[in-house]
Amino acid sequence: MGFMTAFVAAGALIGAVRAFDVEDMLAAPRRSTANVNPSGEWALFSSTRYNWTSHKASTTWHLMEVASGEISDAPFDSEVSEVVWVGETDTSILYINGTNEEVAGGVTLYTADVTDFNPTLVASLDAPFQGLKAQRAESGDIHFVVTAKAYFNNGSAYNPELASQPLSSGGLYDNVFVRHWDFYIEQERYSIFSGKLSAQQLGYPTGNGTAEGGLSFDGEMKNLLYGMNYTITRPETPVQPFGDSGDYDISPDGQTVAFLTKSPHLPKANYTASYIYLVPHDGSEEPVAINGPNTTAPETAQGASGYPRWSPDGTKLAYGQQDGISYESDRFKLYVANIDGLNSEVNSVAEDWDSTPSALAWGPEGKLYVASELNAMNRLWLIPYDAEASFKPTNFTGEDSYVSDYTVLKDGSVLVSSASGWTSREFYTQKPGEDKKVLFSANKVDAELEGLEQGSTDYFWFTNKDGDDIQTFMFKPTNFSESEKYPIAFVVHGGPQVAQGDNWSTRWNLRLWADQLNAIVTTVQFTGTPSYGQEFTDKIANNWAGTPYEDLQEAFEYMKENISYIDTDNAIAAGASYGAFMMNWINGHDFGRKFKAIVSHDGKLSQRGAYATEELWFIQKDQNGTIWDNPENYALWDPLDHIRNSTTPQFIVHNDLDYRVVVSDGIMLFNILQSRGVPSRFLHFPDEGHWVVNRENSKLWHEYIFNWCRHYLEGEELIEEPVIKQ
Ligand SMILES: *[C@@H]1O[C@H](CO)[C@@H](O)[C@H](O)[C@H]1NC(C)=O
Ligand SMILES: *[C@@H]1O[C@H](CO)[C@@H](O)[C@H](O)[C@H]1NC(C)=O
Ligand SMILES: *[C@@H]1O[C@H](CO)[C@@H](O)[C@H](O)[C@H]1NC(C)=O
Ligand SMILES: *[C@@H]1O[C@H](CO)[C@@H](O)[C@H](O)[C@H]1NC(C)=O
Ligand SMILES: *[C@@H]1O[C@H](CO)[C@@H](O)[C@H](O)[C@H]1NC(C)=O
Ligand SMILES: *[C@@H]1O[C@H](CO)[C@@H](O)[C@H](O)[C@H]1NC(C)=O
Ligand SMILES: *[C@@H]1O[C@H](CO)[C@@H](O)[C@H](O)[C@H]1NC(C)=O
Ligand SMILES: *[C@@H]1O[C@H](CO)[C@@H](O)[C@H](O)[C@H]1NC(C)=O
Ligand SMILES: *[C@@H]1O[C@H](CO)[C@@H](O)[C@H](O)[C@H]1NC(C)=O
Ligand SMILES: *[C@@H]1O[C@H](CO)[C@@H](O)[C@H](O)[C@H]1NC(C)=O
Ligand SMILES: *[C@@H]1O[C@H](CO)[C@@H](O)[C@H](O)[C@H]1NC(C)=O
Numbered sequence: 122m123g124f125m126t127a128f129v130a131a132g133a134l135i136g137a138v139r140a141f142d143v144e145d146m147l148a149a150p151r152r153s154t155a156n157v158n159p160s161g162e163w164a165l166f167s168s169t170r171y172n173w174t175s176h177k178a179s180t181t182w183h184l185m186e187v188a189s190g191e192i193s194d195a196p197f198d199s200e201v202s203e204v205v206w207v208g209e210t211d212t213s214i215l216y217i218n219g220t221n222e223e224v225a226g227g228v229t230l231y232t233a234d235v236t237d238f239n240p241t242l243v244a245s246l247d248a249p250f251q252g253l254k255a256q257r258a259e260s261g262d263i264h265f266v267v268t269a270k271a272y273f274n275n276g277s278a279y280n281p282e283l284a285s286q287p288l289s290s291g292g293l294y295d296n297v298f299v300r301h302w303d304f305y306i307e308q309e310r311y312s313i314f315s316g317k318l319s320a321q322q323l324g325y326p327t328g329n330g331t332a333e334g335g336l337s338f339d340g341e342m343k344n345l346l347y348g349m350n351y352t353i354t355r356p357e358t359p360v361q362p363f364g365d366s367g368d369y370d371i372s373p374d375g376q377t378v379a380f381l382t383k384s385p386h387l388p389k390a391n392y393t394a395s396y397i398y399l400v401p402h403d404g405s406e407e408p409v410a411i412n413g414p415n416t417t418a419p420e421t422a423q424g425a426s427g428y429p430r431w432s433p434d435g436t437k438l439a440y441g442q443q444d445g446i447s448y449e450s451d452r453f454k455l456y457v458a459n460i461d462g463l464n465s466e467v468n469s470v471a472e473d474w475d476s477t478p479s480a481l482a483w484g485p486e487g488k489l490y491v492a493s494e495l496n497a498m499n500r501l502w503l504i505p506y507d508a509e510a511s512f513k514p515t516n517f518t519g520e521d522s523y524v525s526d527y528t529v530l531k532d533g534s535v536l537v538s539s540a541s542g543w544t545s546r547e548f549y550t551q552k553p554g555e556d557k558k559v560l561f562s563a564n565k566v567d568a569e570l571e572g573l574e575q576g577s578t579d580y581f582w583f584t585n586k587d588g589d590d591i592q593t594f595m596f597k598p599t600n601f602s603e604s605e606k607y608p609i610a611f612v613v614h615g616g617p618q619v620a621q622g623d624n625w626s627t628r629w630n631l632r633l634w635a636d637q638l639n640a641i642v643t644t645v646q647f648t649g650t651p652s653y654g655q656e657f658t659d660k661i662a663n664n665w666a667g668t669p670y671e672d673l674q675e676a677f678e679y680m681k682e683n684i685s686y687i688d689t690d691n692a693i694a695a696g697a698s699y700g701a702f703m704m705n706w707i708n709g710h711d712f713g714r715k716f717k718a719i720v721s722h723d724g725k726l727s728q729r730g731a732y733a734t735e736e737l738w739f740i741q742k743d744q745n746g747t748i749w750d751n752p753e754n755y756a757l758w759d760p761l762d763h764i765r766n767s768t769t770p771q772f773i774v775h776n777d778l779d780y781r782v783v784v785s786d787g788i789m790l791f792n793i794l795q796s797r798g799v800p801s802r803f804l805h806f807p808d809e810g811h812w813v814v815n816r817e818n819s820k821l822w823h824e825y826i827f828n829w830c831r832h833y834l835e836g837e838e839l840i841e842e843p844v845i846k847q
């Protein structure tokens with residue numbers, strides 16, 4: 122099928138420059154990053170769109186020719202959940218088929234060639250395995266690893282569809298970390314399982330799948346973490362809830378697996394530390410740590426580890442690690458370990474680089490291609506693996522899009538998957554030092570994104586009272602004109618240690634906000650925001666509504682004085698998480714009077730309620746102490762103490778499954794504002810966590826919030842149905 126038919130939604134009007142709307146943003150294709158084959162000629166990606174008539178999402182797969190950027194439909198459909206390029210040729214694949222006709226809740230593995238698609242079932246797996254990685258060993262065998270939850274008592278893979286249901290629902294705990302993010306901790310933990318597809322000429326007579334295609338599977342899945350020693354924290358990979366297959370890697374010869382897990386000798390509620398381990402793929406030996414205590418890694422490196430990656434020759438492993446043992450926003454430093462069997466010797470790389478890398482890949486000539494944010498945009502940097510401490514890396518990609526993922530090609534160029542405020546997905550190739558070549562941009566293809574153009578995001582800088590330079594991004598609506606005056610939607614980002622730049626999001630899509638409110642939407646990268654140097658990030662400690670609050674006010678004043686097209690007298694403010702904490706603070710203080718309305722999503726009303734969250738390392742670092750030894754720090758910036766001064770109308774969202782910031786904070790805020798006669802609404806989702814993810818829920822979220830804002834900005838009638846009455 123051709124390019125246009127594959128991507129253009131039926132019924133959309135091409136050519137009309139209309140406002141970007143909620144249904145379009147939510148329905149538009151969400152494309153995975155590009156999965157590039159070994160020769161660098163082909164890339165696979167998936168695309169999921171939503172149908173507002175059938176209320177269903179559907180996924181399709183696509184194949185891109187890298188040289189031309191030409192895209193065609195892949196020869197398989199949504200039953201395929203993951204694909205790995207591995208096998209005899211550069212177009213051989215191994216994939217997970219999410220269905221299994223023999224085992225309910227299981228999956229199957231197939232091999233095929235994308236250019237001549239004739240799939241062979243090679244393995245039937247009895248649990249919902251995911252996170253496939255694989256290498257072809259010299260023998261022709263395929264060594265693969267996948268992850269699944271494992272039983273506590275015997276380490277075998279846990280299949281919820283087959284598991285026996287307990288008679289009681291009670292869960293008894295003896296230590297903290299009872300729940301996390303949006304789930305309660307249960308006995309089963311994620312683990313890595315290894316398996317081998319043996320190269321065989323003859324059929325292999327087992328019931329585990331067929332031996333056609335020359336590969337057979339003996340059915341053995343080895344839990345590589347089971348039996349690992351720990352004193353406090355049980356090993357778990359990927360690290361929940363956000364870890365994925367980036368938490369482990371399989372050596373090019375298929376013989377050794379590197380993975381990370383949280384420190385087995387520290388409690389996980391108050392420490393972030395994690396270490397990287399090596400284990401033979403066949404599980405014949407216990408995993409051995411390469412960093413952390415009693416290893417060759419520097420003693421200063423004690424914190425969370427990330428992104429272990431084997432060098433192409435299998436003699437080295439590169440990774441990142443934080444120093445701070447309980448500081449999740451400390452900077453990551455790079456390391457390269459020389460590997461010999463399960464022995465390792467760790468060296469640091471470009472140690473003085475004041476940046477916090479989030480991913481790496483090996484390129485030709487021992488160069489590391491590293492992703493790290495600078496000024497709220499994720500960029501790529503080149504670093505020799507043996508770079509000395511003082512080495513100063515330079516970015517070779519710019520600020521026009523945010524790097525999501527990348528693959529180094531044989532000639533040293535990269536294929537990048539990125540996004541920005543005006544396009545949900547861009548694929549491009551770029552050679553360091555040369556211009557990028559755009560292969561694909563969603564806004565040029567998706568009817569839903571029509572009218573979104575590069576250049577609709579801008580930024581300005583000012584110097585704050587501390588002498589720090591503060592960057593503010595501005596998102597402008599369709600048909601923006603400098604001679605007009607626009608209201609302002611003053612958005613405060615979450616974190617606080619998370620930047621919000623010119624980036625695509627389906628949750629806080631600021632370009633959507635700009636069109637829906639016909640406003641300029643701003644995000645100030647206030648003190649504490651990462652990507653502006655570690656010292657700047659660290660200044661947030663014990664300072665939550667201190668310098669950041671001043672920065673926000675200064676940014677607002679700066680716009681009033683300097684930006685003619687912004688009407689600061691017609692303003693609303695909004696934020697989620699830390700941004701909602703700041704909304705609650707702002708409403709109780711003078712700055713709150715600058716806004717006609719406020720929106721807060723899942724924010725803390727009281728710092729003293731923070732001990733109901735599970736990530737104690739976070740609050741204890743950010744409040745610089747515990748609530749029993751340093752109660753004054755928790756009282757210092759507590760919005761609840763100023764609630765009698767909150768008078769600006771406030772829309773509050775809070776969800777039951779948010780165990781990060783608990784729902785009682787939102788209800789408490791609503792109860793107080795209602796009792797005091799402050800116009801307010803409370804929107805609640807029983808099935809959402811810290812974020813609203815379900816598209817139908819998200820549509821409602823957007824409609825009620827935009828209605829609230831337009832009511833106060835332009836007098837639109839407030840939605841009255843179906844408000845739940847007393
Ligand atoms: C943009 O301007 C064009 C031309 O005036 C108009 O047809 C279109 O409706 C406008 N779109 C928006 C979203 O204002
Ligand atoms: C959306 O779903 C409806 C109802 O099932 C169907 O008729 C329509 O063709 C679908 N639209 C697209 C673009 O697939
Ligand atoms: C996925 O598996 C099902 C059987 O469980 C099979 O019918 C289907 O053809 C498979 N699809 C692909 C693409 O492998
Ligand atoms: C492991 O233990 C679970 C729970 O007791 C049990 O259901 C499962 O069958 C066991 N697996 C094996 C391979 O013994
Ligand atoms: C694989 O086949 C062997 C031999 O028939 C059998 O013992 C084993 O239980 C099977 N394993 C799976 C996961 O089906
Ligand atoms: C695990 O602990 C046991 C008992 O202390 C010890 O004998 C064994 O050597 C340890 N294994 C590893 C890999 O450290
Ligand atoms: C971390 O948690 C453990 C177990 O609850 C506790 O004993 C220890 O004092 C805590 N350490 C810090 C620094 O909070
Ligand atoms: C490191 O080695 C020291 C000295 O042998 C020992 O006391 C300590 O428990 C070890 N730490 C870990 C985490 O293995
Ligand atoms: C690196 O980042 C700087 C700062 O934003 C930018 O000016 C420069 O163009 C970037 N370099 C490249 C090669 O894109
Ligand atoms: C960019 O968007 C991605 C995906 O939504 C998110 O993980 C990341 O934190 C965002 N970063 C910035 C600086 O906006
Ligand atoms: C945090 O506490 C330590 C002592 O525990 C103190 O030295 C430091 O100055 C404090 N930092 C802030 C920002 O309050």
Ligand SMILES: *[C@@H]1O[C@H](CO)[C@@H](O)[C@H](O)[C@H]1NC(C)=O
Binds near residue numbers: 766
């Ligand atoms: C409320 O505002 C008034 C006037 O600015 C101020 O004097 C008072 O301290 C504030 N009260 C609280 C609890 O913040």
